[in-house]
Amino acid sequence: MTHNIAVVALDHVVAFDLGVPSQVFGASRDDQEQRLYRVRVCTPGPVTSMAGFTVTAKYDLSEIARADTVIIPGVGDGPTVTDASLDASVKEALHAAHDRGARIVSVCTGASVLAAAGLLDGRPAASHWSWAHRLTRLYPQVKWDFDTLFCDDGDILTSAGVGAGVDLCLHIVRSDHGSAVANRAARRCVVPPWRDGGQAQFIERPIPAGDGPGTEATRAWALQRLAEPVSLEDMAGHARMSVRTFTRRFREETGLSPGRWLLRQRVDHARALLEATDLAVDVIARRSGLGSAAALRQHLQATIGVAPSAYRRTFRLSAPYPPQ
The missing domain is CATH 1.10.10.60 (Homeodomain-like)
Known part of the structure; x- marks a missing residue:
């Protein structure tokens, strides 16, 4: 049976993160070239992307109730990230989906939405390394891991920044249908099916100027x-x-x-x-x-x-x- 995926675009959505699930899951086919996933983007209304264009989706948040997997793409500097607030309708829909057994996924800073909803309390989670200070301050109850490319905690999965969303989506395909299907999807997307190491290899570390006080x-x-x-x-x-x-x-x-x-x-x-x-x-x-x-x-x-x-x-x- 086709697996239904709802990709929830919220205000300040990261455009790259929004497009990744449709690309990777859309490229995942069986031996008869039949699609294994149906991906639908939904929004609470027209939302603005970080790239400056408006996203007007065909589906609204009611699509979450029919989804087997719910994916939250990254978000930029909006209220969800900065003050731990979250629209009640989004929070309720995410909790209802999780309670009925849907798989919940975030890409990059989309983890902040799951944290704001309380779904990551006491759980390990990944997000973009450059947001480490902000997220640990806002959501200290989450077991953040800013070194890994993605974190699979069973029913909730989170990825590190940007390109790590591709890694996580391919991991999901591999978990659902095996390496052969995931490898074919990776080839269609012209990306590596697996990347060694973690996010730590991409973290920038500042060099001291050399003329300041102290050490x-x-x-x-x-x-x-x-x-x-x-x-x-x-x-x-x-x-x-x-x-x-x-x-x-x-x-x-x-x-x-x-x-x-x-x-x-x-x-x-x-x-x-x-x-x-x-x-x-x-x-x-x-x-x-x-x-x-x-x-x-x-x-x-x-x-x-x-x-x-x-x-x-x-x-x-x-x-x-x-x-x-």
């Missing part, structure tokens, strides 16, 4: 010496502090110990070299201060969940920069 200047100094042995005593000496005072100030400013921060910077430098150069993995390991190719593989796997070769295939530039 900022020492952090900038250490970044220029990633290939060299840099001890805690070296860093404290540069900052002209005792080791104890430096460690306390460093943790207050960065949230990490000096050792963990330095390791993160070395891994990030190795990632940059994997993306932008043709250097061998063992050379990159030495230039990043990680010592050996084996150590680089271990740390990269532990940090972002992929091996150096897989990371390079994903992010490799077509024309490498000169080695630094």
Whole structure:
């Protein structure tokens, strides 16, 4: 039987997220090329997208009551995200769907809608990494995971930002109908059927300017010496502090110990070299201060969940920069 999916577009809907379910589930066919899903976009009325156009759907929220799966695409800076308010009709419809056993799904910041409805209380959930501070502040009762590409908690599934919605939709197809169907759908959409690692490999990490107070200047100094042995005593000496005072100030400013921060910077430098150069993995390991190719593989796997070769295939530039 055809599986009915309701995609609920709310005000400030993210246009990309809105289109992903129709594309992926629409491309999912059986061996006789029969569609396995019927996707219907519904809205409470005309809504504005983050791309600046108005979405006027053929279906209203009553479609939620007939859906086997309900999907909430990402939303931008609207009241749903900023003050935890949610239109009563949307909240009631989501709860009714969940109570009768429908699968509830969110893409990117659509998780904020589920959180505002109370459906994520006490549950693990994913969303876009750049919204981590905002969402954890608004919804501390949710077990947020901003490193994973998607989170499958059985009847409620959530994805990380933007492109991770494709990963989650393909995961649903794979769970419903097996890898062969999901792989064919991925080929039709010209996307990988599976991506290694998690959202952590896409998170931007700011580099200190080097001229501020506290330990900022020492952090900038250490970044220029990633290939060299840099001890805690070296860093404290540069900052002209005792080791104890430096460690306390460093943790207050960065949230990490000096050792963990330095390791993160070395891994990030190795990632940059994997993306932008043709250097061998063992050379990159030495230039990043990680010592050996084996150590680089271990740390990269532990940090972002992929091996150096897989990371390079994903992010490799077509024309490498000169080695630094």
